[in-house]
Amino acid sequence: MPSALEDELFPSTPGKFKIERSHGMNRQFHRCFASTSTMFLWALFLIALTASYLSFQSFVDSGSRYFSASWGGIQWEKQVRNSAQIHRSGGMSVLVTGAAGFVGTHVSLALKKRGDGVVGIDNFNSYYDPSLKKARRSLLKSHGVFIVEGDINDNRLLDKLFDTVAFTHVMHLAAQAGVRYAMENPHSYVHSNIAGLVTLLEVCKTANPQPSIVWASSSSVYGLNDNVPFSESDRTDQPASLYAATKKAGEEITHTYNHIYGLSVTGLRFFTVYGPWGRPDMAYFSFTRNILQGKPITIYRGKNRVDLARDFTYIDDIVKGCLGSLDTSGKSTGSGGKKRGPAPYRIFNLGNTSPVTVPTLVSILERHLKMKAKKNFVDMPGNGDVPFTHANISLARREFGYKPTTDLQTGLRKFVRWYLSYYGYNHGKPLDRFIPNRSAMDFDFAHFMLTEAFKNKPPGPVELLPREFSSLPQDKQAKPRRHIPQTSERTLDAPDLVDDYYLNLLDWGSCNVIAIALANTVYLWDATNGSTSEVATFEDEVGPVTSVSWAPDGRHIAIGLDNSEVQLWDSTANKRLRTLRGCHRSRVGSIAWNNHILTTGGMDGCIVNNDVRVRSHIVETYRGHKQEVCGLKWSASGQQLASGGNDNLLPIWDRSVASSNSPTQWLHRLEDHTAAVKALAWCPFQGNLLASGGGGGDRCIKFWNTHTGACLNSVDTGSHVCALLWNKNERELLSSHGFTQNQLTLWKYPSMAKVAELTGHTSRVLYMAQSPVLDPAHNEET
Numbered sequence: 001m002p003s004a005l006e007d008e009l010f011p012s013t014p015g016k017f018k019i020e021r022s023h024g025m026n027r028q029f030h031r032c033f034a035s036t037s038t039m040f041l042w043a044l045f046l047i048a049l050t051a052s053y054l055s056f057q058s059f060v061d062s063g064s065r066y067f068s069a070s071w072g073g074i075q076w077e078k079q080v081r082n083s084a085q086i087h088r089s090g091g092m093s094v095l096v097t098g099a100a101g102f103v104g105t106h107v108s109l110a111l112k113k114r115g116d117g118v119v120g121i122d123n124f125n126s127y128y129d130p131s132l133k134k135a136r137r138s139l140l141k142s143h144g145v146f147i148v149e150g151d152i153n154d155n156r157l158l159d160k161l162f163d164t165v166a167f168t169h170v171m172h173l174a175a176q177a178g179v180r181y182a183m184e185n186p187h188s189y190v191h192s193n194i195a196g197l198v199t200l201l202e203v204c205k206t207a208n209p210q211p212s213i214v215w216a217s218s219s220s221v222y223g224l225n226d227n228v229p230f231s232e233s234d235r236t237d238q239p240a241s242l243y244a245a246t247k248k249a250g251e252e253i254t255h256t257y258n259h260i261y262g263l264s265v266t267g268l269r270f271f272t273v274y275g276p277w278g279r280p281d282m283a284y285f286s287f288t289r290n291i292l293q294g295k296p297i298t299i300y301r302g303k304n305r306v307d308l309a310r311d312f313t314y315i316d317d318i319v320k321g322c323l324g325s326l327d328t329s330g331k332s333t334g335s336g337g338k339k340r341g342p343a344p345y346r347i348f349n350l351g352n353t354s355p356v357t358v359p360t361l362v363s364i365l366e367r368h369l370k371m372k373a374k375k376n377f378v379d380m381p382g383n384g385d386v387p388f389t390h391a392n393i394s395l396a397r398r399e400f401g402y403k404p405t406t407d408l409q410t411g412l413r414k415f416v417r418w419y420l421s422y423y424g425y426n427h428g429k430p431l432d433r434f435i436p437n438r439s440a441m442d443f444d445f446a447h448f449m450l451t452e453a454f455k456n457k458p459p460g461p462v463e464l465l466p467r468e469f470s471s472l473p474q475d476k477q478a479k480p481r482r483h484i485p486q487t488s489e490r491t492l493d494a495p496d497l498v499d500d501y502y503l504n505l506l507d508w509g510s511c512n513v514i515a516i517a518l519a520n521t522v523y524l525w526d527a528t529n530g531s532t533s534e535v536a537t538f539e540d541e542v543g544p545v546t547s548v549s550w551a552p553d554g555r556h557i558a559i560g561l562d563n564s565e566v567q568l569w570d571s572t573a574n575k576r577l578r579t580l581r582g583c584h585r586s587r588v589g590s591i592a593w594n595n596h597i598l599t600t601g602g603m604d605g606c607i608v609n610n611d612v613r614v615r616s617h618i619v620e621t622y623r624g625h626k627q628e629v630c631g632l633k634w635s636a637s638g639q640q641l642a643s644g645g646n647d648n649l650l651p652i653w654d655r656s657v658a659s660s661n662s663p664t665q666w667l668h669r670l671e672d673h674t675a676a677v678k679a680l681a682w683c684p685f686q687g688n689l690l691a692s693g694g695g696g697g698d699r700c701i702k703f704w705n706t707h708t709g710a711c712l713n714s715v716d717t718g719s720h721v722c723a724l725l726w727n728k729n730e731r732e733l734l735s736s737h738g739f740t741q742n743q744l745t746l747w748k749y750p751s752m753a754k755v756a757e758l759t760g761h762t763s764r765v766l767y768m769a770q771s772p773v774l775d776p777a778h779n780e781e782t
């Protein structure tokens, strides 16, 4: 990061402390790390390494936009290159635009799963709930796909991406979708579907090598065509909506680039795609939401009260079509911006070939949801709709064997299962208690399936994704047995580690460096090369250090101190950037980052959000604890904060709810624990699922739906719960404990069956941190 920018973002405040680089201290630290005669097991390391062995991944958002522009820099380039790496012979490296979109997510996953390199780009616009897009991003991230946040109109960003990776293919799915919304916001269609497309093509045309392009056109280009079924050779010059017109324009524009510059282009006319992780603006999705909420739905009818019909196509079939198109796309022929020969230009229908009327769609949903819809039939307004669509798919079948296999009944069943799992079900209550428009919540549904819905028969798997594209283990028999080591990979000595349950003295940063506070000093241990260094030693009137936390960039570190200050350090330059004062009246035992917001929890019971970019850094103060705050964790979306206290309380704070003027700022105040709450872990699969652990008199791990505040499950572990970590690859939770057994337990989730238990520690396992480095056995990154 350029230092000027750093200075701007971290105005350096003069402090009283000097960094004295003491050789003696370093030597001592070295000795600590090198020593094998451990009086005190460095439990953190042990667990971190155990966790690493179990192929845990980092919880840190590697797509950090922290401190700087949203793209660029060495770390960013590394993420892009890693994501683009090909893991099969003859594989491709694909830039997927609109990767956090519905089709983009599924296609990216499918490509990644078969060993292709994938880099996503998405602008996360708010056409529909961005938290759904972020949840999709998390899903992709857990599969090793990195999504760059940016707009396809940003040619500098696109240039940079092509400079960084020689993409062989572009799967262009970024678009302003929706037929009827074009009347509300016509310019967004021009911006994305025309200007954005041209920007992308301009970059592709000059890229060396030129990529082959497969992109999403639409069935809507057939407009008022009434030849049935629609064939690619039918006329497409009568669009009924601006959306359709921009897609049709896209077909013409791409043709031009194919003709002049030799770009290989394949346009796919998607027919009303639906399925899990779908688009909330589409009829099947919004109907589901309204039915569950008991709200009416509007069903349009055509002339003479004729039902409208669509060739609804299931997402799996579309994904197969996309991959088939990529595989057969043929090469672009241009170089240096000049055409060197003819390149393929193709257009295919990707439909289902069996149109279904909208009332039939509704009755299928009613069956799956076991609820009746309140239907209002109205004449189709002149807003861009067409009466029916019906695909002839023989061209795609001939070219790459495209053959849709999912009928609407089956596809909607899968969608409904996903919907319920994602948005959650408040079990034990009637169906109208569904919580709509909320972020991921699979645990509720799993619990419901286990306890309510399948009382008389075993539950089927909860399908978040089509099996073939999901790496979540669903077929137990096919899974190889995993070896769980009973001993640590490495044990390090940490003689001055303060044995204080309420502090947070260890963190593993995104650059694979562990920070640990030993009394008044913060040390670093680089897990990549085993080197150690000291960040800072604090004087007695300031220290000891009470908390450490890496910023998402893995370079900057926040250090909480006994005297109530918090300091920000640049670990690379070994330089203190600023000191935050006035947040607390006593020691700062917990810290959590949320991009540029540094949240601190004090012994005074206060939680303070600090914007580290500005001089007046305190932006919010949350008051809800009566005693020391010892656990702080932001959800992956950065929307919700969980805080645990010595007062046994676990409030959930929502950034949009918690205004300082409100007497009760919290979204929920969870009071079920009967001892201090320190261990907190947000589930990587379900955005609003939180695990929490209680200390001494409690010993329970509890699971919460943080949208509803419902306690979903509680398990008595028999020992104080010190720390919790979710496994990102498996549905598992790792817990570390104190009295009585000082054990580590790996739990299956959601059954909470014990997968493994490691005992033998002589002292409590106070902290756990997770390696950001993926398990090489999962062949992604070393």
Ligand SMILES: O=C(O)[C@H]1O[C@H](OP(=O)(O)OP(=O)(O)OC[C@H]2O[C@@H](n3ccc(=O)[nH]c3=O)[C@H](O)[C@@H]2O)[C@H](O)[C@@H](O)[C@H]1O
Binding pocket: 177, 178, 179, 217, 218, 219, 220, 221, 270, 271, 272, 273, 281, 282, 283, 284, 298, 299, 300, 301, 308, 309, 310, 358, 385
């Ligand atoms: O294949 C495409 O090219 C497009 O497919 C999709 O458009 P559509 O086929 O219009 O899907 P969708 O909105 O689900 O409406 C479905 C039916 O429900 C009717 N409909 C809709 C809303 C409503 O409130 N009531 C209603 O009857 C409505 O009249 C229609 O008959 C994509 O959104 C679009 O981005 C594009 O990809």
